[in-house]
Amino acid sequence: MRARAAFRAPAVPLVTFDPYFSLWSAQDVLYADDTAHWTGARQPLCGLLRVDDVPFCFMGRSRLVNVIPQRDLRIDPLTTRYFFEGHGVALEATFTAPLLPDDLALLSRPVGFINVAVRSADGKPHTIEVELAASPLLCVNSPEQRVRWERLEIAVGREALRVGSTEQSVLGKEGDDLRIDWGYLYLACGEPRAKLFFAEDWQWRRGVRPAAAISAGEGDKPAAEAPLLCAAIDLGEIAPGAVANAMFALAYDDVASVEYFGKRLKAYWRRDGQTFDEMLSRAITDCPQTLARCQAFDDAMNHRAVQAGGDAYRDVCALAYRQVIAGHKLVARDDGAPLFFSKECFSNGCMGTVDVSYPSMPLFLLCNPGLIHALLRPVFEFADSGAWPFDFAPHDVGRYPRANGQVYGLDKQTGGFLLEKQMPVEESANMLIMTAAAARACGSAAFAQEHWATLSKWAEYLIAHGADPGEQLCTDDFSGRLAHNANLAVKACVGVGAFAMLCEMTGRGPEAARFLAAARQMSKAWLALADDGDHYRLAFHEPGSWSLKYNLIWDRLLALGLFPSEVYRKELAFYERQMLRYGVPLDNRAAFTKSDWFVWCAALHESDADFARWMERLWRSLHETVNRVPFTDWYYADTAVRVGFQARTVLGAIYIRLLLFDPGPKEPSKQENHP
Numbered sequence: 001m002r003a004r005a006a007f008r009a010p011a012v013p014l015v016t017f018d019p020y021f022s023l024w025s026a027q028d029v030l031y032a033d034d035t036a037h038w039t040g041a042r043q044p045l046c047g048l049l050r051v052d053d054v055p056f057c058f059m060g061r062s063r064l065v066n067v068i069p070q071r072d073l074r075i076d077p078l079t080t081r082y083f084f085e086g087h088g089v090a091l092e093a094t095f096t097a098p099l100l101p102d103d104l105a106l107l108s109r110p111v112g113f114i115n116v117a118v119r120s121a122d123g124k125p126h127t128i129e130v131e132l133a134a135s136p137l138l139c140v141n142s143p144e145q146r147v148r149w150e151r152l153e154i155a156v157g158r159e160a161l162r163v164g165s166t167e168q169s170v171l172g173k174e175g176d177d178l179r180i181d182w183g184y185l186y187l188a189c190g191e192p193r194a195k196l197f198f199a200e201d202w203q204w205r206r207g208v209r210p211a212a213a214i215s216a217g218e219g220d221k222p223a224a225e226a227p228l229l230c231a232a233i234d235l236g237e238i239a240p241g242a243v244a245n246a247m248f249a250l251a252y253d254d255v256a257s258v259e260y261f262g263k264r265l266k267a268y269w270r271r272d273g274q275t276f277d278e279m280l281s282r283a284i285t286d287c288p289q290t291l292a293r294c295q296a297f298d299d300a301m302n303h304r305a306v307q308a309g310g311d312a313y314r315d316v317c318a319l320a321y322r323q324v325i326a327g328h329k330l331v332a333r334d335d336g337a338p339l340f341f342s343k344e345c346f347s348n349g350c351m352g353t354v355d356v357s358y359p360s361m362p363l364f365l366l367c368n369p370g371l372i373h374a375l376l377r378p379v380f381e382f383a384d385s386g387a388w389p390f391d392f393a394p395h396d397v398g399r400y401p402r403a404n405g406q407v408y409g410l411d412k413q414t415g416g417f418l419l420e421k422q423m424p425v426e427e428s429a430n431m432l433i434m435t436a437a438a439a440r441a442c443g444s445a446a447f448a449q450e451h452w453a454t455l456s457k458w459a460e461y462l463i464a465h466g467a468d469p470g471e472q473l474c475t476d477d478f479s480g481r482l483a484h485n486a487n488l489a490v491k492a493c494v495g496v497g498a499f500a501m502l503c504e505m506t507g508r509g510p511e512a513a514r515f516l517a518a519a520r521q522m523s524k525a526w527l528a529l530a531d532d533g534d535h536y537r538l539a540f541h542e543p544g545s546w547s548l549k550y551n552l553i554w555d556r557l558l559a560l561g562l563f564p565s566e567v568y569r570k571e572l573a574f575y576e577r578q579m580l581r582y583g584v585p586l587d588n589r590a591a592f593t594k595s596d597w598f599v600w601c602a603a604l605h606e607s608d609a610d611f612a613r614w615m616e617r618l619w620r621s622l623h624e625t626v627n628r629v630p631f632t633d634w635y636y637a638d639t640a641v642r643v644g645f646q647a648r649t650v651l652g653a654i655y656i657r658l659l660l661f662d663p664g665p666k667e668p669s670k671q672e673n674h675p
Helices: 201-205 268-272 276-285 287-326 354-367 370-383 424-442 446-450 452-465 486-505 509-530 550-557 565-578 595-602 608-624 649-661
Strands: 012-016 022-025 045-051 054-059 070-075 079-086 089-096 111-120 126-134 146-155 158-165 184-189 195-199 228-238 243-253 258-260 263-265 328-332 338-342 592-594 634-636 642-644
Touching: 012 070, 012 079, 012 089, 012 111, 012 287, 045 089, 045 111, 045 201, 054 079, 054 089, 070 287, 079 287, 089 287, 111 126, 111 228, 111 276, 111 287, 126 184, 126 243, 146 276, 158 195, 158 228, 158 276, 184 195, 184 228, 184 276, 195 201, 201 228, 228 243, 243 276, 258 328, 258 338, 268 328, 276 287, 287 328, 287 354, 287 608, 287 649, 338 354, 338 370, 354 370, 354 424, 354 595, 354 649, 370 424, 424 446, 424 452, 424 486, 424 550, 446 452, 452 486, 452 509, 486 509, 486 550, 550 565, 550 595, 550 649, 565 595, 592 595, 595 608, 595 649
Parallel strands: none
Antiparallel strands: 012 022, 045 054, 045 126, 070 079, 079 089, 089 111, 111 243, 126 228, 146 158, 158 184, 184 243, 195 228, 258 263, 328 338, 592 634, 634 642
16 A cells, blocks of 8 residues: 655545536545535545444544544546555555546446555554445435435345435436436445445444344435445454455446437447446446556556656646546437537536537547547537527537537527627637547548538638637637637637648648638738737737737647747747746736646647646645635636636646647547447
8 A cells, every 4th residue: 555645636536427426525634524526515425444343434524533544645547545544554545437538338337436455554453344335415416305215136146225316307407506316326345245234324423333224215305314325344354464455336327318409318338228237237346357457547647647747747637537537428329429528517517518628628639539529429410400500610519418409698588599699710610620639639530521511611710700800709708708819810720720631631632722821821910910029919909918829739739830939939938927826827817827728838838847847836726725626727826716617627638748749640449430
């Protein structure tokens, strides 16, 4: 059990699979308070260790006087490890979410593993029992909702406990600050010696063994009053030098995952007709092999991050990984094609938002570019459906978990879309850049070919309207509408260049030449309009203004050559003079910054040392912020105080430096067999 000096994350991922099944700890030690959903709502997962029949708490807020002191914490991409020692024993609690990006069935399987490894720390033998308890609050939106609980056999000789809301209103709500209130939470073990039982919350937290068993299905109660799902594994006597392990599985059956243009779709792992009980039993059986794969993935990703940006960059990448994946839901369309939906977390709950997929893209380019196709499919389907009236790209496909069409800028009275609340240049360029980046990463433009007419329309729109954008919103919509936006014009230019690349990849030589010439003309105009001496402006018409030109990174990554290297160097030198304790502000209008865009600008550095130095600023913002919430991407660069947003998928952006180290084509996942 190896400890490592801990980076103090603002919140620590524990059981993280999708926007509804997402448990975190927002404390320095695991027993300081109950675990919570990413929204901050209490969803307790608790742990006890009985040493020689004396109970000690290691997880959750306990009414016990005694805890087993936490000594360290390590966060890796797929795992979180807590280290405890005291009362004669040492304990390591490992939380694993097997979100392996090249195995879509496994990626979509909502089964988390909690392994508790115990050894003697004082040279004496000790009898050990490990207990885990999960609250029914994990399956409701609010504590007063009623639940029912039961014991069931998921396979021959293998039992599980489960709890779910009494009402079971599947996909009954949409919005942002919501928890799931349908489906079923499961607690199971792989150990034949495990005891599964229900216990009153007050009793279990005091370490009192239930005098009488609570029967399953004896009626329903409000979730806050219903019994805990409990599992106990007796490890027997542990001799000095020996290590004993107790493995628990926590899983969630959401029954139906999303609504897609009026039709309910299920999680991707269900596409072959497997039942939840079958899947869970198999997951438990395969657990040793799965954990070995997760360890190999963690080791590889950590090594690559350290090589690319140092130890601080490793810590930041590791913290972001599960947050990014668990902010999505992977489902199967009727034809088996994967659809990958993001949810905007604390930024309005929109689903499949294009300008959220754009920053998240680097992680998927790095690990499985087929997931970008899965992100884009719903957008193309909506744009081509006839419900979208514009010749530019849409913003989103719904509000989570209902993907029934764009809701951003929707006029509720007329049912139409308000033009002034759209992002015409932003989303059109995003779609072109993402499609081109995925094609380059896969070494094939087959997916783009399927949507050629729509992509062509958006490229023509950018030529007509992108070189000097009119007053409109961009992805940083919290700053309001802005005309002559220089960074948005960069994106339009790169978008046209990206389409030229797609033309070349699909054998359309004359069109490639025309669009590349247009992109070069746009960049030439930009250099004159944006120049402000020692930097480039926020807006063409505002001398003295400035902003982070984060969209420049795709000119480099796609090797378009539209902007000379001197542009990067001049901007970076100016940013250095604007640097505050925790980063560079987004622009001259406010002191706040965005983590995703800050990292993209940092990645423009040619020097690894300069990039690592910027990453130290971001690391410090996380380490020192007073806001104990999942990784925010919007904070003040002078104080590290969160402005808004948390647990968002945009932090896939942080992996962008790794793309500069690993730019070659990749095969999509073996299960991504759709063009």
